[in-house]
Each structure stands twice: as structure tokens, then as C-alpha cells.
Amino acid sequence: MVMVPSRSQCPLPTIPTRRPRRDADLAAARLESCADARDPPRVHARLLRRGLLLLPFHWNALTRAYLRLGAPLASLRAAACMMARLHAAAAKRGLARHPFTESALISGYAKAGDLGRRAAGCSTKTPHRGLGFVERAHQRRSQAGESKEALALFHDLRRGGVVPDDLTMVSVASACGALGDIGLAEQLHKCVLQCHRSGRLDVTLTNALVDMYAKCGRTDLARRVFERMPARDVSSWTTMIAGLATHGDEQGALDMFHTMRREAVPPNRVTMLAVLSACAHGGLVDKGLGLLKQMEDGEIKVVPTVEHYGCVVDMLGRVGRVDEARALVERRMPMDGNVVIWGTLLGACEKHGNVSVGEWAAGKVGRS
Template sequence: MLSSFATKYLKSSHRSLSLLDQQGLSMTQILQIQSQLIVSGTISDPFAAGKIIAFCATSEHGDLSHACHLFRLLPHRTTFIWNTMIRAFAEKNESTRAISLYRQMLESGFLPNNYTFSFLLRACADLSDFTLGLISHAQIIRMGWEAYDFVQNGLIHLYASCNCMDMARKLFDMSLNRDVITWTAVINGYTKSGQVAIARQLFDQMPEKNAVSWSAMITGYVQIGSFKEALELFNDMQLAGFQPNHAGIVGALTACAFLGALDQGRWIHAYVDRNKMNLDRVLGTALIDMYAKCGCIEMARRVFDEMSLRDVFAFTSLISGLANHSQSASAMELFMRMQNEGVEPNEVTFICILSACSRMGLVEEGLRIFESMNKVYGIEPGAEHYGSLVDLLGRAGMLEEAKKMVREMPMEPDSYVLGALLNACRVHGDVELGKETIEWLVEQSLDHGGVHVLLSNMYASANQWGNVAKVRKGMEEKKVRKVPGCSLIEVDGVVREFVAGDRSHVFREDILLLLLGIDKNLKSSWFDDDYTMVEQIYL
């Protein structure tokens, strides 16, 4: 029979363990329960220790470092405790530690089970570790865990993350119990590998969809530049009754930015505010980029100021927007603030700030910033940085210096660099240097239609009409065509695209009749009596 003292502590231990099942516990309360378990000696029981570790490692209010401390002190561990720690590291994107712990588990003589492999595969996928994934797959087959749904889903996700879609598809086709996670894993793999058409076929066949599968398709369209399709799918998602998640919203905002769909972007911003979504660095940067590219630079500033945490991408996005909105002085100030706050610029930041220097004519400042890339930040300038510097020198009329920069740059000049030099030649009327630049472009097979048009305009500015005719004739002989102009307009949340010379619009005849009616009522000195506006448009 137990003594009254032992009975008292046994009851206390049971009471402490039962408290662990309550919701909303804090770490302070967990530490108090742990103290009682230590006093009673119950902490040595793997079940009790496992419950404490599970809370600390996986709960929203837990403390993973404390879980690690307890784990190291435990004299006896169970497979459940090993799995809990591996899961915690995998879920907190500490995949290397999760894999290391798995190896320690094997060395300690514990056999993994289906739960172990589901967490391990997640870590392998996060690191795109194909070799370890293959080894794990072999162990799974040998131990007989391959038939479990979440193990199959983990394998599909792993191979998709490693861009091995043949393996992922083979497992998908073999799966007998496909759930929404299975479908989404293979769709996500196809979108990430750029095979969006196949992903869309599978998406349309899905018996059941969720917000994650919708977002995977939206993101896939954005990745290949099909922004119109991305927005259409985003709207379809809501019509189907699904609430867009974080990834779907970021994808839709990116599409809005490239299409200039301001109304749609504003609606998404209102949705974010209405649902009290956290304005984290990814979402905040997407909003800044959308407003900046849609012409609302003040709203972009406001979003930037509302962000509690700002990284290099948020700063760079706003610096780019300010520079593109002729607010180069503000861009320079933000660049200084960025450095003062300890946020280090990246390659894109330097392209944006050099562009701002170019617009303001700050040659010395631009050269100083260019030199600081390598000396201060250890970033090796690329072709685009040299192109920005050539543009800076060219705008300032320093054509010889710009030409010298092109000659001495450590890599072959590309179309971006030579295009900046050619544009400077056009602005300052240096026809000979322009011809020399064109020859460079021809040698590298970079003489696209826009280059020839630029050369033609340069000759026209210098009143060299004979050379203009030669360039135009050369374009005809080479069958070089200028890329047709394209414009987008948003009407009632739908983005409409117009391309110069396009005659495929379903209402083309009605549009032409309307233009003819307008033309009859216009009196302009721009056209002769027999040279109508409609003829000018369709030449």
C-alpha cells in the first residue's frame, strides 16, 4: 500500500499531466507544471516528458530551445519524442537540424516509422536534397511504409521540389488514395518546373480543390508571365467560394503590378485590411510594388511606413518606384536610410539607385556608389550595373568616358549596355559612335528591330535622310520587324490588351465604323483631306 506522502505526489503528478491537455497554456504555466513533475519524479517517465517536449516544440506558444534542452537531458527517449523534435525542426525550416536528428535517431538504435518519414521527407524537399530523398525512399520501401497517404504525398512533394516530375508523376499515377494534398503537390511541381499547361489540365480534373491548389496555379501563371490568366483565375477562385490565402494574394498583386490593374490591386489591399492579415515582408513588398508600378507612389510609401519589419526587398521596391516616378532625390534619401537601419543593399538595389543617380545627373555620386558595390558590400557588378553607369555617363554628355567604360568592362557588353550607349549617342547627336555601337550589336546578333529604329531616328535627327532610307531598306532585307506596341487598360476590374496592328478583335468592324464617324467630324491640320485617321492607324 502506498504511503499518504506517495499518494499525495502521485495525485499531484496525474493532475499536472491532465493540465497539459488544456488549451491556451503559456510557457510560464508549462514551466510550473514541469517543476511539479520534477519534484514528484514523474519527469523521468517518457510519456510525461514527451508531453512537455511536444508542447514546447510544436505549440504556437512554445519554446523550441527549451524543448531541445529537455531532450538532451532525458535519460530515456521514445520514437514519439524523436519524431516530435524532427517534426519541430522541419516545420520551422531548420531542415538541416531535422536531418541531423534523424541520423542520431538511427545511431541510437531507434527505427523510424511512417510519421518519422513524413517529417524527414519534408526536410529533404525543403533542401531539395535529391540524394537523401532517394535513400529515404529506399528505406521507406524496405520498411513497408510506402502505402501510407502522407508518406506518398511527402515523396511526391520531394520529387516535385527536386524538379523530378517523371518520378513525381509516376507516384501520383500509382496512388490509390489521392486526396487534395496529393493533387496539389503534383500540380505545384509542374508549375515550379514551368509546365503550367500540364498543371492546368490536372487542376481542372481535380475532384476537390482548396485555397492552396488555387494559389499554386495562380503562382504558376505569374512565374511564366501569364499575368492576365493569373488574375482571371484569382477571380474564378472567389466565385467558387474560396478565400484567397497569403500565396494567392501575393501572386495576384504581382499580376496587378505588371498589368497596371490598379482597381483590382486596391480591392486586394482592402481585403487584406478587412481580414486583418499580417503585413509581413513578402505581402508588404508585393503591395509596394503594385502601387509603384500602377502610378500610386504615395500609397506605396504609406504601405512601406505601415510595415513593422522591412527587408532589402521592401526598400529596393520603393527605391525603384521613387526613381521611376522622377523622385530620385527621395530614392537617394531612402537608400541612405536603408544603410543607416543596417539593411544591406543587393544587386537589384544598386541598379535602382544608379538609375536614380542617372536621372539626377549625379555622376560623382553614381561612380562612388558603383565602386562601393565591391569594396564595401562584396557585390561583383554585373552587366546591368555597367549599363546603368554607361547610361549615367551618357546622359551627362560624357560619351568618351561611357565608351571607355564599355571597352574596359570585365565582360562582353550585352544589348542593355550597348543600348544605353546607343541612346546616349542619339540624345547627343554622335552619329559616328552610334554606327560603331550598332556594329558591336550586329557582331553579337543583338541587332533587333528596336536597335534599327533607334539608328534610323538618330540619322533623322541629324537630317541624314539618305542613311534613314538605307536603314529602313536594310530592315526590309533582313526581315527585321519592330516589336508592335502594346497597351493595357483596366475596365470594371477586367484588363483589356491592345496591340498595334492587331485586327483580331471581335468588335473590330464596330470600332472602325465608330472611328470613321469620329473622323468625319474632326478637322485637323495633321492629315490631308484624303488621308483619314483610320488609314493612319492601320498603316
């Protein structure tokens, strides 16, 4: 197992001199070319003892060496150690609370996999807490799946009197949807309305609210928000269609799609995936086949991809029309199948007892 010095061993910033800088550069060059997994921790320890980790370039060489030689955790720890050292340098020079410095520190800790107390500390110790910086912290936490922490940070900011901007609200709505907590979702919606007393919400923010309610299982509230939108884009329609399809209202999803087309909103690739998925789960085979034909003929201006064909294969397989699914793949699909399609076919063959198509799909899996 590759060992790496802990963050507590990170030296405080030192003033570089010509000789230490040259020694550190030589060590970085060695790290770039080393092939022995035992070299990076040895060089790392020596550099720490002599205080020679001077610049981000030296730390980057170290983190790359760990990663290249199969030690990703050691690489992350080294990256977090670099951020702690740069953070200390910023604090020593009185720059740690500058909004641009804070934003960079939040981003750096996040990329280093350290979204715990260190990243949070950058936000809670800041008296002004600029909104751009706050949004970045929320986005990083939400992307890392830390929805509860993102919401806790949001509540702290609200108690501190900070009025969040739309980008922050979008990331918090995503966190609420990920948790599936309808109580939190309604609280956030109330906060959004309080911050926009005119009632005019940005389309992106409103789409996020629709998605949030749909993921919480409240498609009725999602539809209410959707219907009150003064303007809708393709993402608005797609979000609503996908929400209805996911929660078992396949006919509602299709009706929403037809309304979208009547209002002359062109669907995109994601829209068609949501509609075909609704047809598959609702057993609406003829409608699904008709939509795919319209895509192939250009009546719907979306070129079918392997994912769209995969939805139709799944749709046919669910109702036992396995031979038709094979014919679709062999005769109509212009690209090679993938493991997902072969696996879907195998599952359908096992369920419906179609041995011949099952053997054919199994042979495709072996060659893919």
C-alpha cells in the first residue's frame, strides 16, 4: 500500500530561495519520469522534511505521479495538502477572506475531494459571503452528492441575512430533489417567491423547481409550477414529460408531448428519450414505434441514436415481441448495438422463453 504524509505534516509557507527552488524543480522532474511506485512517497517525505514544496508546480508533479502509479487516494491527499498550504499562505498575507480567493479555495478543496470542514470553513468564516462564491460552494457540494450539507449551508446563509441569487437557488433545488424531501422543497419554493416579489422567475430557475417537485414525487405541484410559467423552453417541457413518465403517468407524458408539438416547440434528443421511455413502461408499443418512424423519416427533427433504439428494443421486449426487436436491431438500426441493447434482449428472451433470439444476443455480447 502506498503511504503518503498526512496533512498535519504539511509545512507552513516558506520564502523560496534560489537553491531550494532548484532542488524542488529537480525533484519534480524526477517525479514526472519515475516508474517505481515507491518513489513518490519517498520524494514527498524528503521534500516535506526540507521544506521544498514551494510552488503549485511541485505539488502538481507529486499528485500526477501518485495517480499515474495507481495511488488515487494518495493523489487526493496530496492535492488537499497543497490546498491547505496555499490557504495558509493566503491567510498569512490577509487574503483569505477576499471573495476571489475564497472562491478559488472552495473550488480547490472540492477538486481535491475535501468538501468537509475545510471547504465549509471557507464559507462560514466570511462576513460578506458574496453570492457568486456561495453559488460555487453549493454547486460543488451538490455535484459531489452532498445534498444535506448544501442545504445546511443554504440555511446558514439565510440566517445570516444573505439573499441568494438564482444560480444558488437552482443548485439548492437540485439538492432538494436529490433528497426527495417535499417539506424542504416547499420551503425553498417559498424562499424563491420571497426573493422574487414581482413573481417573474428566470426560466432556468423555474425548470429547476419543476424538476425538484417531480423528483419528490409531486407531479401535481410540478405541473402547477409548469402551467404558471409565462415562457417555457424545450427543457421545461422535457422536464415535465420525464417527471410524469418516471412516476407512472405514461399517458400524461404523451399528452404533454403532443401539446408541446402543437405549440411548435421542437423536441430534442432528451425529450424523445423521455417519451420513448414512457411508451416502454406504459406498454404503448404502437405509439412508440410510430414515434421512432417519425424520427427516422425526419418528421420529428431528432436523429435517432443508439439510446433511442435501445428504448424501443426494451419496449418490444417487455411485451414479448422479441423477434421484432431483433429485426429492428438488424435491419433498421444504422449503428452497432451495445452491451445495454444485448442485455435488454437477453432479459426479454429469458422472460418470454425465446431461445433462438437469446442465443443470437448472447453471441453479440461475447463479441462486443
